[in-house]
Amino acid sequence: MEGILVRKIKDGTVIDHIPAGMAFTVLRILGLVRSPESRLAVIVNTDSGKYGSKDIIKIENKYIEGDLLNKIALIAPHATINIIKDYEIVEKYRVDLPDKIENVVKCSNPVCITNSEREAVTPSFEVVSKEPVRLKCTYCGRYTEFEDIIKQFTEK
Amino acid sequence: MSWKGRDVINILDFSREDLDLLFQLANRYADEDYRGNDLENRMAALLFLEPSTRTMYSFMSAVYRLGGKPITLSKTEASSIAKGETFGDTIRMFDSYSDVIIVRDRREGAAKYAADIAESPVINGGDGAHNHPTQAMIDLFTITRYRGSVDGLKVGVLGDLKYGRAAASFILGLTIYDPDTIYLISPESLRLKKEVRDYLDRVGVKYFETEDLTDILPELDVLYVTRIQKERFPDPLEYERVRGSYKIDLSILSNAKDDLMVMHPLPRVDEISTDVDNSKYQYYFKQAHNGVYLRMALLKLIMGD
Numbered sequence: 001m002e003g004i005l006v007r008k009i010k011d012g013t014v015i016d017h018i019p020a021g022m023a024f025t026v027l028r029i030l031g032l033v034r035s036p037e038s039r040l041a042v043i044v045n046t047d048s049g050k051y052g053s054k055d056i057i058k059i060e061n062k063y064i065e066g067d068l069l070n071k072i073a074l075i076a077p078h079a080t081i082n083i084i085k086d087y088e089i090v091e092k093y094r095v096d097l098p099d100k101i102e103n104v105v106k107c108s109n110p111v112c113i114t115n116s117e118r119e120a121v122t123p124s125f126e127v128v129s130k131e132p133v134r135l136k137c138t139y140c141g142r143y144t145e146f147e148d149i150i151k152q153f154t155e156k
Numbered sequence: 157m158s159w160k161g162r163d164v165i166n167i168l169d170f171s172r173e174d175l176d177l178l179f180q181l182a183n184r185y186a187d188e189d190y191r192g193n194d195l196e197n198r199m200a201a202l203l204f205l206e207p208s209t210r211t212m213y214s215f216m217s218a219v220y221r222l223g224g225k226p227i228t229l230s231k232t233e234a235s236s237i238a239k240g241e242t243f244g245d246t247i248r249m250f251d252s253y254s255d256v257i258i259v260r261d262r263r264e265g266a267a268k269y270a271a272d273i274a275e276s277p278v279i280n281g282g283d284g285a286h287n288h289p290t291q292a293m294i295d296l297f298t299i300t301r302y303r304g305s306v307d308g309l310k311v312g313v314l315g316d317l318k319y320g321r322a323a324a325s326f327i328l329g330l331t332i333y334d335p336d337t338i339y340l341i342s343p344e345s346l347r348l349k350k351e352v353r354d355y356l357d358r359v360g361v362k363y364f365e366t367e368d369l370t371d372i373l374p375e376l377d378v379l380y381v382t383r384i385q386k387e388r389f390p391d392p393l394e395y396e397r398v399r400g401s402y403k404i405d406l407s408i409l410s411n412a413k414d415d416l417m418v419m420h421p422l423p424r425v426d427e428i429s430t431d432v433d434n435s436k437y438q439y440y441f442k443q444a445h446n447g448v449y450l451r452m453a454l455l456k457l458i459m460g461d
Contacts, residue, residue, distance in 0.1 A: 109264060111262065111263055111264050111285075112263065112264050113243075113261075113265040113266045113268075113283075114265065116263055119243055120242075120244055121269050121272070128354075136351065137265065138268070139264065139265025139268050140265040140286055141166075141264070141265075141286055141287075142351060143350065
């Protein structure tokens with residue numbers, strides 16, 4: 001199906017099994033929205049055997065790795081990463097949210113010190129639950145829930 | 157874990173053994189009404205960026221009683237903060253002026269942030285609706301001093317459990333011990349925050365949430381009363397309704413155990429009637445008085461030789 005819509009990439013990263021409708025949010029987390037140097041394809045609402053329908057992102061000539069990719073597990077816990085070299089999948093793995101996460105999400109508590117303008121404090125969270133994701137702020141102790149995270153990335 | 161140089165941010169950072177050591181010293185100070193020169197030539201910065209009476213002055217008294225010197229910044233006006241200095245910079249400055257920083261700020265997590273920055277130990281004097289660890293230490297110390305232990309007690313916590321930092325810290329502090337049951341008594345809208353409730357579930361402490369004090373009062377060994385703030389209610393009628401139902405007076409206490417301890421972190425408005433003040437149930441003034449000895453012990457353990 002996707003073959004008809006978008007051709008295979010020669011080198012780059014394919015992020016598969018993104019929940020349907022979440023692809024653009026994933027791009028925001030990865031900082032790839034309005035990124036002039038990246039050439040990418042987004043496939044929305046395609047068939048997925050396991051999950052009904054899904055989104056797929058193909059990023060050409062770019063290998064995204066490590067912590068950054070794990071951050072997309074915040075909203076796409078079943079996403080898989082395929083590293084493509086010369087049209088072949090050379091590496092494939094599932095994203096895994098780390099136990100602690102820094103600097104991606106804002107604390108949902110408006111009176112948390114991490115939401116103070118001009119204070120050089122990095123938001124940091126303990127991951128209390130991975131699916132649905134629930135984060136606990138290291139500073140104020142309040143939860144930031146999946147819905148809060150989605151809101152943050154879609155309101156930007 | 158050694159007390160020396162330690163930050164005091166959250167009551168849960170402390171073990172039962174830590175608190176035993178602290179209470180042992182606080183008991184000694186209380187018994188002797190101690191004064192000394194233990195902290196001679198030491199300076200304590202008291203940064204109270206939100207109003208405080210008891211916490212600030214009892215810390216000041218504690219510093220003086222141990223021969224140390226307090227440096228205070230109690231209002232944001234007339235200070236560099238009013239001129240736009242960040243909290244972080246203020247902490248850095250006071251870090252270089254003093255040997256310990258005691259800080260209160262309305263922003264939740266502010267004390268932890270201060271501890272990230274400062275080399276000197278930081279004591280949380282209250283951060284918004286989040287933590288008030290030294291108040292919890294005073295509360296636990298008061299129970300221990302008069303009852304020997306928190307273990308096996310039935311403890312009721314009444315009032316605003318959602319926004320009240322003293323109540324939340326006290327409840328968390330109880331879990332360091334082995335109380336029989338914690339009764340959480342509040343109107344529906346002021347129930348304990350989910351984060352705190354989840355913690356109680358995780359550590360497996362027995363607790364019970366209710367809106368009604370009457371049925372459980374005869375069971376209680378300790379009744380910890382907190383203020384319900386009117387501004388928390390969207391509907392003033394709702395406030396009037398719950399306010400009346402949580403007012404403690406001698407006639408209500410006629411159903412209580414003879415040795416019930418009525419506690420309150422203070423200030424009280426009208427949630428405990430003054431007719432309780434001279435009764436056997438009154439422990440809230442003792443609790444406030446113990447605050448000085450407990451804070452002395454804390455400063456001594458953190459800063460002393």
